[in-house]
Amino acid sequence: HQWFVNILDKKEELLAQNDKMQWKPEFMKKRSNDWINNLHWDWNISRNRKFGIPIPVWRSLKTGEVILPSEQQLANGPVDPSVDMPENLPADHTTDDIKGETLVLDTWFTSGLSPLINQNLVERDGYTKSILPMSLRPQAHDIIRTWLLYTTLHAYLRDESIPFENIMISGFVLAGKNEKISKSKNNAKASPEQILGQWGADAVRYWASGGQLGKDMIFDEAELKNGQKLVTKLWNASNFVQMLTEGFDPKADFDTATLLATDRWIISRANQVIKKMQDYLNNYEYGLAKLAFEEFFWADFCDNYLELVKLRLYKPELFENGEEKKLAGQWTLHQVLLVILKLIAPYLPHISEEIYQNIFRATEETISIHKTLFPTDILTIDNAEAIVLIEQMEKVLEIVEQVRKFKTEQQISLGAELTNLVVSGPAEYLAEIKHYEDDLVGVTKTQNIEYLEKDGIACLCEV
Known part of the structure; x- marks a missing residue:
């Protein structure tokens, strides 16, 4: 015998549930809908395996009827019919007249309960509010037909709710064109331990964040090299800023009216990249957000702004009101570098934390960059002025x-x-x-x- 959950008679309801959730990318909803529309059998939830979550039922050896645990018995904790007995036996039955179910639940049945499991975990910690529906389900496209479908079915059958507000679907990392990385094929270029040992955790994380939602990407060591270059450049640029801002007191009063046009330009560009990255991240497009950061950091900040201001900071005596202009540059460097670290921290968590502790922790109240908020505008510069500054630069x-x-x-x-x-x-x-x-x-x-x-x-x- 086997156990099934009726699903063929609920296709329309499941399609309606899909419409209630936000799909990133949107075309992945069609893949889910196509799978639902083409289902030809109900969901078999039982497996004949040694390990698994027991199905908490018994059968009468006399009549063949199914005996269920009481609600109280279930509330008291997991029920294992191989060792536990039902609280209420059928009439004219003894424990010798019943047999516990030996099949176990399909792993997707229990995985589909993950929102409820999370709710239970936070309640154990004293949090009493509901976290359902959860804000996000991140997963790859191969298990849309299993994990996501069955989680959605669980929520519908329980109270006709949706399990998540947003669905974020990623792709696979491929060994080559249309070829998944596989142990059986032994087609991985290196083990995870070897890759981390050679390139470092930040460079690997940088590479992994380069994919677009719903699209597979081929493993490419060149991107690991780019990640390593970014780590080095961030470290060197931060050390250079630290040298240029020596003696600067970020807690002292500063009159932003003394900022030079060059300073206002880099601040306006920082404000723009904050907004652009926030928009991308709100849509879970972390790869596009990373590209926006790189354009700003490499070109605007390193190649241009640092080169433009360094003489003003090195030798203020060469300029009229040089000390005031030096202070304007130092204030700007301090503000912009802090924004840069906050923007890149999710991608390069280790080097950004190291730099934050070295340069900013002494004057910032937050003990870690990873506890800071996502940055907001350094200084209010209206769009019209920002356009002029960019055109002039x-x-x-x-x-x-x-x-x-x-x-x-x-x-x-x-x-x-x-x-x-x-x-x-x-x-x-x-x-x-x-x-x-x-x-x-x-x-x-x-x-x-x-x-x-x-x-x-x-x-x-x-x-």
């Missing part, structure tokens, strides 16, 4: 690129000084560039900037 960076190209063509060091830099263009263009003059002097290593009003935009370097 593009023009500034074009000049920087032209200077670097000139030095490369002249086969002189990028750190070599220019005696003069002539920037020409319309009056409006020149007025914009002048907002960035101090930092433009610093990054191009020019002794002087000369502005020439004319129709065309160009720059001329003089050694």
Whole structure:
């Protein structure tokens, strides 16, 4: 004999339950619906195995009737019919007249109870509110037809509820094109222990977070190398910021009106990436959120902002009101680096925690970066100003690129000084560039900037 749960007569109800949950990605709901629509048999929940959760029933050896445990007996804890007896025997029966069920439950039957198990666990810890439906079920696409379907069925049969508000479906890691990593095929390039030992936990986590929802990805050591590079760059950039901000007191009052245009630009970009990553993460698109972070960290922060401000911080005496401008740069660096660490902490938890403890723990109240909140805007900069700042910085960076190209063509060091830099263009263009003059002097290593009003935009370097 076997035990079944009726499911064929509940297809419409299960499809309706699917519609009540948010699917990420949406096309995975169709896969679930197709499976439900094409079911041809009820759910066999019994297995003839040595190990498993017992089916708590007995059978009469006299009549063949099924004997169930009482509600109180079930409430007292698990019932094992191989050793336990029912509290209430049928008329004219002794314990010798009944036999406990020897079949055990299918693992998906008990796995499908995971929301209730979680509710029970939190109640043991004293939490009395309901956590159902749970906010998220993360899983791979191969068990939509089992774990997810049967969890949904359990919830419907219990009280017509849904088990989860959101369903997040990931893909597989493949050994090659359309080839799953398999022990039997021995097609894994290395064991998990070997990969962690060679690349480190953060680099592996970085690689694993690169997939898109619902899509398989091929194991690629190049991505592990990229993760390792990011760990190294984050460490080196943080050490550089720590050196540039030596003596800075983040608890001291600071007037944000003294920020330079370059500072407001990087803050506006940080604000933008906070918003973009938050939107992606709210939709469980952690891979796209990671890409948004990388673009900001590598290009905006490391390649551009650090290069633009470092002379202002190294040698403030070269600039009018230099100490005030140095303080503006230090305040900005401190704020932006803290945001960077908070954004990348879920991806690189170990190195971000190490940097946080080294640089920020002494002045931050939170004992760990992993207990901090997701960042919010560093400073309110409206969208109109942010657009202007980004457009202006593009023009500034074009000049920087032209200077670097000139030095490369002249086969002189990028750190070599220019005696003069002539920037020409319309009056409006020149007025914009002048907002960035101090930092433009610093990054191009020019002794002087000369502005020439004319129709065309160009720059001329003089050694």
